[in-house]
Amino acid sequence: MGLGYDQLSMNSFSLQREIQLRFLNPADIPDVKNLCSEWFPIEYPDTWYEDITSNPKFYSLAATYHNRIIGLIVAEIKVKLKLNKEDADILASFYPPNVQVAYILSLGVVDDFRRHGIASLLLDSLISYLTSTDTFDCKALYLHVLSSNLIAIHFYERRSFQLHCFLPYYYAIQGKPRDGYSYVLYINDGQPPWSVFDYMMYCGKFLLHLQPCALPKQIVRTVRSWFCRFLTSAPPQTHSKHTS
């Protein structure tokens, strides 16, 4: 990009103080196109660029340095009902179909600016937005990544995302099938699908709550209290005295 950043020899802290965050707008399309073709092996149609820079359903945030875009994150919030088949089991099955999830479509930082916390800054802004009171109904943040993109995988794992599933032949890169992974971060008390272990734990807690050992004692106590109540509420009996 020829930003001359390498000559500035700033540390990450000083650099981050010069970074500004702002939302993308349609005037950014040419820059965003260039950056995406630099970062990703996938070609996006023009409508995609128009959508992410103008449709309010996307959270499209840019990090700028001296007014040039040096990083961006694009995410979309959707309802569980609209999840693709391969992502449908991201949340526990007890969530209703209208519960929300967020999907990271892309995250990238210009080469010279990498490893200075710029992607973390962008991701933190997205997470702060998703955990604000307005979006408390959003229970998970997920993404797809090429299985060969070890740097991105390391980045997300370091930020507590967990592997959700392996996606064989998920991408077609220059006509060749390539594997992917999906990763997820549960937010706002979101829960993954329950495992057998979770169900066992739940049953255990339920039984503990019932206190089965105390059951016979409880039954005796209840019967005794009913019996006492019955005796005290019974009408007084009239006794006739017989004198001989």
Ligand SMILES: CC(=O)SCCNC(=O)CCNC(=O)[C@H](O)C(C)(C)COP(=O)(O)OP(=O)(O)OC[C@H]1O[C@@H](n2cnc3c(N)ncnc32)[C@H](O)[C@@H]1OP(=O)(O)O
């Ligand atoms: C859903 C998707 O968008 S998946 C695609 C992700 N994007 C891309 O692959 C585009 C090309 N790559 C990039 O733009 C960047 O390398 C990103 C977005 C993955 C990371 O951006 P950066 O600004 O460098 O990240 P940031 O500085 O916040 O965090 C650095 C972390 O990334 C990881 N990382 C960055 N570079 C490397 C590297 N060379 N080797 C290993 N880990 C690395 C580490 O976890 C590192 O954390 P650490 O320094 O504490 O060990």
